[in-house]
Amino acid sequence: MTFWNRPQLTLAAMALALGAYPAHAGAVLDRVLAAGTLKVATDANWAPQSFVNSSNELDGFDVDVAKAIGKHLGVKVEFITPGWDIITAGHWAGRWDMHAGSMTPTKKRAEIFDFPAVYYYTPAAVAVHKDSKAKTLADLDGKVVGATSTSTFEAYAKKDLTLDAAGAPPFEYKLNPKEVRSYENSTTAFDDLRLGDGVRLDAVVSSLPSILDAEKAGYPIKQLGDPVFYEPLAIAIERGDPELSAKIGDAVKAMKEDGTLSKLSEKWYRQDYSKTN
Structure with a gap:
């Protein structure tokens, strides 16, 4: 499932504030764009979704999906590999911005997370x-x-x-x-x-x-x-940043429309799980 690792005084203070309180509208997206990096939590031991390959690099379907989302956002992707129970507990405190690890979007989880898009079944x-x-x-x-x-x-x-x-x-x-x-x-x-x-x-x-x-x-x-x-399995972010949710949702929608998700699913599963039929 997933591995964990789930600028200057003013910016440092902002980072602390973001970690200490729930995300405010646009705050996480602003941080991601300013840093040029999307921090993604995923599992390093759940092949073929996400795993460490022979080159000692994270690889897999979820990893490729996260990289494609980062490309749509115009930022690089950094992976963190916390435990599943840590990710699903919430209170990420800025340690990562997004979870790409095949999370089922239930009503109970929606009390903690926003689910910008279902990306496969x-x-x-x-x-x-x-x-x-x-x-x-x-x-x-x-x-x-x-x-x-x-x-x-x-x-x-x-x-x-x-x-x-x-x-x-x-x-x-x-x-x-x-x-x-x-x-x-x-x-x-x-x-x-x-x-x-x-x-x-x-x-x-x-x-x-x-x-x-x-x-x-x-x-x-x-x-x-x-x-x-x-x-259905979805991308997850902590609640409170509709701008980030919209950006990720748009990225996944584009990946469905241009066939990217289908190609990645065929690559890793030899079947197209991006669709229900």
Whole structure:
């Protein structure tokens, strides 16, 4: 999911003020344009959305999307990789300006964040060890399931998921685990699952692209059944800067219209997840 690192006296004082209080209209955008840099929080351990490549650089779909947004804004992009729970807690205090890390725009999160644009839609699925004897999701009843902490995947496993964003299709709960274990990200959950069927986990709920990428990377896991739900995923900023929200929204709209998002999705997923059909 995401890595963290989620000028002179007058400008320094301004920076402190921005960090100490909620963003005022235009304040974050002004800071971004003045610095020529958009600070973006994302996950460094959630391939293929975002990960550290062989050149020790952040790479992936979310990373490319953030860079494209920066290009539209006319600024360079600097990535920070905090933990998911830190990002979703809010109170960013100027440490980063935008989150490009596949966040689901729910009403609860909208109390803290603005969502300038949904940029793709992804299926969530269940992974089991390749030696698992489970044939259907019902075979996981009473088992131990892992998921990223505070994620929609964890909420689904706990039967506490609310997908109230526009464009989110209905879903049904098909898991009845005896325990849901929380992890920092999907990769650490897959690391436990790879140890063997039922050794630490019986299954992991994650995004289907992440499951397929882990399988491709040699993890002894496999998808079980069909996707359990589909979710719209959005760029997030802290509430209070409609100018920044509008700029990002315009950038994503342009990327949809000129085919940039479709091309990036095909590059990383071999499918166009930027559209619902």
